[in-house]
Amino acid sequence: MEFTYDRVKYRELLRTKSNLGDIQLTLPRVPPSVLDIDIRDEEITPPTDVQNGCSFPLCTSSVFEGQISEANYMTLGDDVKKVISCYIHVKDLDVSFKPGDAIAILPCNLDTEVEKFAVYLKVKDVLNKKCSINIQTSVKKKSNFQHIPTITSLNYVLKYCVDIRSVPKKAMLLILSECASDSFEKRCLQELCSREGSALYNTHILEPGATIQDVLASFPSCQPPLGRILELLPRLLPRPYSIASSPLISPHSVRIVLSVVEQPVKGLCSGWLHDVLAPLLGTCKEPLEKQMGELSLKPKQTVLVPVSFRRTHNFNLPDDLSVPLILIGPGTGIAPFIGFLQHRSAQKKTLHNVSFGEIWLFYGCRYSDRDFLFRSDIYKFMEEGILSRFFISFSRETTNNGVKYVQDNIKKHAQIFIQKILEERAMIYVCGDGKNMATDVWKTIVHLISSEKGIPEEEALSLLLNMQEKGTYKQDIWL
Template sequence: MHLLFGSQTGQAKSIADGIYSVAIEKEISCKVACFDSLQSLCEIDVAFVVMSTTGDGDIPDSCLKFFRKLRKEPNGCLSKLKFGMLALGDTNYTNFCGGGKAVDALLLSKGATHIFDTILADDATGQEDDVERFTTKIWDYVSSHKAENEQNGFVSGVERVKISETRNTEDAILSLFDQSFSYSCGETRPSKNENAFVIPNDLKLPAKAKTSLALKFYHLPSQPQGDNVYFGMASEIKYLKLSKITRLSGDVSSKTSLLIEVEGTFDYQPGDSFSTVLPNDSSIVNLLLNRLKVAHLADVPVERSVLTGSSKSDSSCNFIPRISTLRYIFSNCVDIASMPFKKVFFRLLAGYCFNDDEFKQLLRISSRQGAEEYNQLREKMLTLLDVLNMFPSCDPPVERLLENLPILLPRPYSFASSPLDDDGKFSFVFNVVNIPEDETRLARKGVATGWFEKHMEDVNHEIREIRIPAFLRSNTSFRMPDDPRIPLILIGPGTGVAPFVGFLRHRRQLKKKDSSIVFGSVHLLFGCRTESNDFLFKDELKQFEKDGFLTELLCCFSREENSKFKYVQDTLRADAKKFGGLLFEKNAEVYICGDALNMAKDVNEALISVIEESQGLSNIEARSVMVRLRSEPKRVKEDVWT
């Protein structure tokens, strides 16, 4: 059978790789691949698909080329294909599982048929149960063909094979170091075997995490380290110098909004974004190394390998350099600062708890019966260190943690500049994330936003040169229309205004190059807490309005009593006929940027109200119109985040 995935950040790939490992253990011939590595689907009989969603309900970048090609194929070309799909999404975003739904519809339109109905997994509530349901349906399908499978050796692409061991033994591993320099792990690290507590019979638990990773430490003065591997890069990595960091918010603002200027640029358009991968907070890394009792090994060179007999391939942990140090790995390779931990992770921790009450508590969190406790932990925004501190007797080996921790993901930011600017720089804006201390967690800042704030003095006073690794992420669905005469409705409260500043700067540059160019109207809806402390780009936006690049600047301030409106959605509802006229008489395009959790949903409902009132439609009819406006060609576009 084929396991196919479309992944933007690596999550769909991780799920597909996990299913692949189980398939090998079950002696089922299986191929796992990203869609863009395929030439065609026409010769595949059975496929199970894991598909993520990116941007405004879009198909991941890693699959675009393949599906553009498939759309051109004749209907019926996939008539022999049977497939089952797991679509990954987040109900905090408007187009929930949009990428998976689009692929599902495309495959069906080309003649493929369902093995079972597509499963929609919601990251807002945890995807564990949905992933388990998906894998159960796969094995049910394989099992239902068992008799014919055993008779013929294969059924509809599901083949029985005999697994033979081909990996080298530990003694035969090709090491970059002389084995005589190897540490004696028994002397430096106490043996950490699982506890022998009895598992309660009434809990339905996930399968235990598979063991695959081995670490070998060395007595060497140097610390060789490899390059990390980043998933979903749309361009080569550039190491760009930070030029200036400016605080945009006022001193008494509840938020710290920073404008970052960077020397160097990409081949980008307004509406595009880039990503950077920055290290975890060094103080948290140090505390974690101490908690794991490996601080004395933190800077000792370590070689990673895959254990003999493991069903996982070496590529399953290739985001960790083959030769590195624990400090480098925990700083640059794995995510220790968020709470995306799967239930199987808590099942793993339970095995290394040496207090019976903590053991049972972790087992319950990992069980189906403990869904409420698990979701409560997710909501607390805990770090790995916080979780370990909640269970003092938990003492897991560092290898077992590393093979179950998620990769440290790139952080995306929208350009707030124009590629036509002649200063050889670009800029972007964000709020520093502050997570306060409470009874279950230590205080901390966002990984990337805190890192930038920490280096503000170094950059502005030129104490030392600071560079960041960055690569382009093309979000073509959020670019301005090719026809500059099309009216724009831009909705960007807070730092969501950043890409729209880039839009307006770009139009100013275009006008300088060609004074005859004609632009359609631009209506910008901006909101923040207070005008005096939180109005980002205030002077520049007012100047854009004065110069005619901005037709109307509509502002609302949620913490000011004399503000006519509190939120941007109130502005939309208050002038439904005007905005409805722009949408349906002038064919305006709507751009929404900012918070997905509340703002984007509220704006979506306000736009539906605008459609109802301006077009005289029922709520159901207006929602149907909204779906069309969000479909290709999109006239309502989002760049939102949680």
């Protein structure tokens, strides 16, 4: 896999435009050196503990090897994103999870990228040798490095422990500037991390998402010592995936639905999962329903991935089952709602004399026949009366009558929507893309409250903010 950035163009950009002239620069303070690294000419068997056995941030269980033996494509064709459904077995684990929670999966860096990085750091020949990494005794915050084993190999650290694709912070650029032998390169790097060059940092580093490797490629005279780089590289973090199943229906496994990121670069976790799940995946040439039916015919194989449960802070079902719910989740944003609906289905079968509130679902995808996730499950929930109303939008079909996105369907049914939230006190759940969709849905609802109630937009906004504060407008979104 190669980065899609045009490295040559990027290098030109840095070298020709990041010149602030001769002005005096205000540089950040040099962070003290904290790691002592010693590499011996001995082979070592890599450690088996994931990231030195260190727990993942925000997670509620220890890290364990999730077994995946079923995986399937849920979409078809080139003009939709690849979406994979898989089940992670959690049998024999003493953990509890609820619909709305997520499971965090730790990817690893690609071997090709690790090797390239090792070349920049001039450590390619010793990648698999025994390496001791110790924190200097004077360092107070030792916890920052707990994810790196003390006795290890550099290959293990670069592959499993640190984020070698991270965007360098200014402290890193400063360290790099100190290690550049070419005076022009040194000046450029100083400018990028200086107070005076903060606009340059934004346009040349932050906005293009330049990685430490891009910067090292752009400044070849820069020969940073390994320790300085390792101590400034952030920890490689797991990615959360919403649980799309209910523990009442499948207590020993959790289902996840994964959108494979291919642009602007291959996603580290989703791309890696796509690769490791390849032996389990169908050919993607059969219609969706047929592929699902063929699952049981595939030979049984198991893929192991490091995972941990991650509890949501507020995206669970309410305790009061009579509260009406409005679920809004286009694309893979539907994942937790399938868990909600399964859960409600199981509750309806076992809890008697309980009044259950209505559940409405607003879902959107591109085409009715290519990326309509969970189509048969949704219609089954409708038939069973678990789902009271279902509103679907197809963004790329010409016959959608102006209902392109979930928010267009909300607008189309404005009157009943507003009545449901303001008079019947329905709770709203929004899941999925936080950059555009969640903001557009929010704005649409503010606007509709204002027009339906005949109140100013500011008043409608404070009403919605109030719902959010009380926990009746909930979002689980990814920015």
